[in-house]
Structures are given as structure tokens and as C-alpha cells.
Amino acid sequence: MSEVTVISAPAPCTFDDVRRRAVPVLRKAGAERAVVFGSWARGQADGYSDLDLAVVMDTDLPRPQRALVLAKELDRALPVVVDLLVYTPEEFAAGEADPYGVFDLFRREGIEILREPR
Incomplete structure (x- = not known):
């Protein structure tokens, strides 16, 4: 039987760090609401986890294009893939x-x- 090695690494920052860094970017973009889900929300994030984030904002852009600019700004602000x-x-x-x-x-x-209040 072969061995299985599980490789893990600690998350590059805390959930509070994510919130502190992401919220100003989201506000600047005009987001009304943001919800973290997935491993970060469950407290199971490690160094290989991405940040699953749902954002609510007024936009006329088609769905595939909505996240492009915001994702670029979040990538600059956060040490995790979003x-x-x-x-x-x-x-x-x-x-x-x-x-x-x-x-x-x-x-x-x-x-x-x-x-944010509407």
C-alpha cells in the first residue's frame, strides 16, 4: 500500500486581516454588501485556500465582466487568491x-x- 502525504500550510493572514484589507476596496468600488463563504468562513482556510467572496453592487456590466476590475484591486490588497x-x-x-x-x-x-445602508 502506498503512503499519502497531506501537505498543508498556514493561511497567509487572519480572517480579520482579510476583512480589514478588503472592506476599503469594496467600499471604493461601490459595493453594498459582501459575504465571505467557503473555507475562510468555516475557519478552515490554509495556505492553499482561495477566498470565496460574494459582492452585491449596482452595475450594468454583463456578469462575466463585473468582477474584472474589482478582482484586480482585491488581488493587490490581499495575500490570497479571490x-x-x-x-x-x-x-x-x-x-x-x-x-x-x-x-x-x-x-x-x-x-x-x-x-451598507441603501
Whole structure:
């Protein structure tokens, strides 16, 4: 039988560091809300974990283009790779009504790091 070696490394920063560095970038971009989910939200992030982030903001851009500029700014601010989902307020509200899929994940494990009054 062969051996399996699990390679792990500590996360490059804390969750509080992520919040402190990301929130100013999100505010500058006009984000209304941001939710961290995945391994960072579960407290299981390590040096190989990306940051799963859902962002709500007004935009007229098509979905594939929404994250481009914001992702570049977050990449500059954070020492982790960001997996970014950007929704309009209307899309997010509609998604919250869906009991399945990624929005269920946001509800179950998401940690809100930004919520601006409308």
C-alpha cells in the first residue's frame, strides 16, 4: 500500500486581516454588501485556500465582466487568491428567495463583512 502525504500550510493572514484589507476596496468600488463563504468562513482556510467572496453592487456590466476590475484591486490588497461572484441587488434578492444552490451556502456558512445602508 502506498503512503499519502497531506501537505498543508498556514493561511497567509487572519480572517480579520482579510476583512480589514478588503472592506476599503469594496467600499471604493461601490459595493453594498459582501459575504465571505467557503473555507475562510468555516475557519478552515490554509495556505492553499482561495477566498470565496460574494459582492452585491449596482452595475450594468454583463456578469462575466463585473468582477474584472474589482478582482484586480482585491488581488493587490490581499495575500490570497479571490474567487469573486458579483451580483446586482436585484439578483441577490432573487437568489436569497431560492432555497438551493450557492445562496443556500451563503445562508448556512456566509459571514457578512460589509453591509451598507441603501
